Structures are given as C-alpha cells and as structure tokens.
Amino acid sequence: MNDPKMNELEIEEFDAGLEQALYAAMAREAAPARLIARVERRRLRAESERAIPTFQALSTGVRSAWTTFWSVGAHATALALIALVVFAGGRVEVKSVPLPETDVKLTPFVPMTLPGKEAMGGGGGGGAHETVEASKGHLPKFSDRQITPPQIIRNDAPRLPVEATVVMPPIKLPDANMPDIGMPRSPQVSLASQGPGSGSGFGSGSHGGIGPGNGSGIGPGEDGGYGGGVMRAGAGVTPPELLYSVEPEFSDEARRAKYQGICIVSLIVDAHGNPTHVQVERSIGMGLDEKAVEAVMQYKWKPAYYHGRPVAVAMSVVVNFHIF
Amino acid sequence: MTASFSSDDLRFRNLMLEHQSMVFSIALRILGDRSAAEEAAQDVFLELYAKLGELASDDHILHWLRRVTVHRSIDLVRRRQRRPEVQMDWNELPDLPDRPGAGMQDEPALSQQLQQLVGSLPPVPRSVMVLRYQEDMSPDEIGAMLDMPVATVKSHLQRSLRLLREKAARVVRQG
Numbered sequence: 001m002n003d004p005k006m007n008e009l010e011i012e013e014f015d016a017g018l019e020q021a022l023y024a025a026m027a028r029e030a031a032p033a034r035l036i037a038r039v040e041r042r043r044l045r046a047e048s049e050r051a052i053p054t055f056q057a058l059s060t061g062v063r064s065a066w067t068t069f070w071s072v073g074a075h076a077t078a079l080a081l082i083a084l085v086v087f088a089g090g091r092v093e094v095k096s097v098p099l100p101e102t103d104v105k106l107t108p109f110v111p112m113t114l115p116g117k118e119a120m121g122g123g124g125g126g127g128a129h130e131t132v133e134a135s136k137g138h139l140p141k142f143s144d145r146q147i148t149p150p151q152i153i154r155n156d157a158p159r160l161p162v163e164a165t166v167v168m169p170p171i172k173l174p175d176a177n178m179p180d181i182g183m184p185r186s187p188q189v190s191l192a193s194q195g196p197g198s199g200s201g202f203g204s205g206s207h208g209g210i211g212p213g214n215g216s217g218i219g220p221g222e223d224g225g226y227g228g229g230v231m232r233a234g235a236g237v238t239p240p241e242l243l244y245s246v247e248p249e250f251s252d253e254a255r256r257a258k259y260q261g262i263c264i265v266s267l268i269v270d271a272h273g274n275p276t277h278v279q280v281e282r283s284i285g286m287g288l289d290e291k292a293v294e295a296v297m298q299y300k301w302k303p304a305y306y307h308g309r310p311v312a313v314a315m316s317v318v319v320n321f322h323i324f
Numbered sequence: 325m326t327a328s329f330s331s332d333d334l335r336f337r338n339l340m341l342e343h344q345s346m347v348f349s350i351a352l353r354i355l356g357d358r359s360a361a362e363e364a365a366q367d368v369f370l371e372l373y374a375k376l377g378e379l380a381s382d383d384h385i386l387h388w389l390r391r392v393t394v395h396r397s398i399d400l401v402r403r404r405q406r407r408p409e410v411q412m413d414w415n416e417l418p419d420l421p422d423r424p425g426a427g428m429q430d431e432p433a434l435s436q437q438l439q440q441l442v443g444s445l446p447p448v449p450r451s452v453m454v455l456r457y458q459e460d461m462s463p464d465e466i467g468a469m470l471d472m473p474v475a476t477v478k479s480h481l482q483r484s485l486r487l488l489r490e491k492a493a494r495v496v497r498q499g
Contacts, residue, residue, distance in 0.1 A: 018438075
C-alpha cells in the first residue's frame, strides 16, 4: 500500500512532517463563549425540575430505606383504618321492630257525632190488626224503656199492673185531652181500636209504638224509639244514594201552556230506601205537583246509614220540569 | 446569582473554564460539527457536575473528562451513522479533501485538509488520533483510557498515518 515512489527514508521524513502538521492542525480550539453560560442554565433548570416531587425516587434500587419505612408505614396505617371501618365500626345491626297492627276498616268513613235533638229522629207505631183506625186518645207516659206497650185495657184488674209507656225522651208533644190512651190526632173517636198495625200499640205501624212507624216510639220513622221526627243526612248520617229515578211527566195543561219550572218535594227515605211521606214543599202548579210526587214515589235509594245501620232520613228532591 | 454560589459551584465553574477548550475540541474533532460538539460538551460538563463529589484530584478530573468526552462523542457519531441527519449548517460543510486549487504551502489550508482527513477516519481510529495529536497522549495512556490494548492503539495510529500519508501525497502530487 505504500507509495512505490517513496523509499523508507522519504517515508520517515514525510511521516515526521505529517506528524508535525498533525500536531499543528489538531491544536485545541477555543470553546464557544456561551458554553459555560449554557451549562449553568441547564444545570439550574435541572435542579429546579428536581425540586418538583416525582415518583422517580420510588423506582427500584433508588429509594432509600427511610422512604421505604414511611411508605410501608403509611400503607399499613391505611389498611388498618379500612379494616377498622369494615370489621368494627361500619357494621350496623338492623333490628326487626314489630309494627303495631292497624285495624283497617273498609266501611265508608262517617264522622262520629253525639246524637242531637235536631238531627235525630225515630218513631214508632203499632196496632192490633184491627180494621178500624186507631182511636183518638192521650199519649202514654214517656220512658226510656218500654215494658208494656200502649194498648186498650181489656183487663180491668190485672195481677201486676204496669203502666204502658213509649220509649221517648222527656219532651213535650201536642196531646189530646182524652180519658184513654190513643192517637192524639186520630179523627176516630167512636170505636175503641188500636188500629190496623201489629205488635200492640196504636196506629198503622208495628212494634208497640204509636203512629205509622216501626218501633216503640211515636210517629213515623223506625227503630229509634224516641222522638217524632226522622233523621237528616249529616251529623254522622250518610245521605241516601239515588239508585233509580224516572223523568216526571208533564201534565196536559202545562204542556199546552209550555209551562216549566221546578217543584221541590220533601219526603222520607226509609231504611229500605223507599220514599214515604212524599209532600210538595214548593208548589209549581198546573198539575205538575202531582206529577212530581208521582215520579218521586217511583224513586229508589240506597238507604242512609247511621253507625252502620240503615236509617230513615228526611230529605228534599228538586223536580225539574223543563221543555227541551 | 454569583453570590449564592457554593464552593462546589465555584469549583465547577473553574473546572469548566480550565477544561472547556479541551472538551470542546475533542468533541469537535470526533464529531466534525461545532453545534453537536457544543451540545456534547454541555452534556459532559453536566455529567461532571453530578460526579463532582466522586472526583477528588485534578488529574482524575482531567482523565475522566477526556474519557467521557471521547465515549460520548463516539456514541453520538455512531448514533448519527445509524440515523443520518441532513446537514443544515451550510457554512460548516467540510471542504472536500481532494478539492484542487488549495495551495499546499498555505498552513491553514493544510491544517484544514488534515483535520478533514482525520475526520474521514472511522470513529475509533479518529478518537485515537485526536487523543494522540491534540492531547499529546502516549499510546499507553490512550489504551488505558479507551480500554484497549496498547498494540491496538499503535495499530490504529499506524494505519491512520498511512492512510493520511497516501491521501496527503495524492493531494500534494495533485497540487
């Protein structure tokens, strides 16, 4: 590879010159002036970056025993806290508490009220299956219970005389000034009779009272035994519900005159839901009052209830005569 | 800033002032690129700062700086060879060694030619040449520094010189 034109001496000389030239060519060069400043800047930047906490120290082999100690301690504390919460503190025992059984009543709610004089009614009636209407007479004694119903005395010397009573509160009622017991308003004075009713007493009713009712009291109504009126809806009495009604007919006269209006009819809905004692309360005339009564007489109700028992109540019905 | 410098910082600064020329020149000769050489020199000095506590004597520091600079530079050259970059600094493009017209007797021109010839050597022989002729180190020292037998160092030197001689002779003859 040596140059064939150079001999050994020439090569040595050339190499010596070359080496000298190399020493001169390879002399150190001055570093750039900014080198030191740049190194300082990079060093300061690296130090500021190192000041930010990193997870680098956690890498294996780098972290110190002190770091390991704190790490293990912190983890053990956290696990102990979790165990404490799970096994000791966090358990909540739920005890079964027997709830008091509530008696649920499915009957319609009716406010319970004390019976009042105005609201309460009742009545009674009786009779002895006689064809003649009950004779006129004075009322028997009022009492809270009845042992002997009023009747025509047919035994003048009874062994154990018991005065006849009707179950009535101590109230004043219009009475007849008559020597014998009877119905005060009866027009029949000629014959002694207890009337066509049943169960002793006077009148057309039953159960030993006086009047058309069904009980041991006086007057229309039933089962109450005291008072002469009937109940009204409200104050613990549910109103009767209309189940069946008919349209009233027009009278020929009213139809011809194209007459229309309303007629108020008062009545008593008995314990079976049937209308009784239908009366015109506000007349309209032209024969329509009769038609209204005729229609209302065909009505059918679900009876009113008081304390869960069906009772008779007095009410009014507005009958509307209207030409469409 | 200077007021807050500790004694370590001052020592580091003095070491940089003392050795910056050497470190930069070694990197420049091996890398052949001023900006890359400056970058390498910065890295070496930052590494020196981290190791300052372990390096006690000045001799030790000098030896360490040379060794680390050479190794970092060779690493950079090899990395660049694997991933060649497009040279963007047109002012620092090396002149072609065979370019005719350059006067042989002109000293700066000869030095430049020789530098470029050395730069055309493979990285390891190039490093050996740099340590031999720039740092004036003996083959024994070079062998100890680069962890290679002295014979290998000498072989590298001889082969490099022969190569340079051939190229230089050709240049001279052409001139």
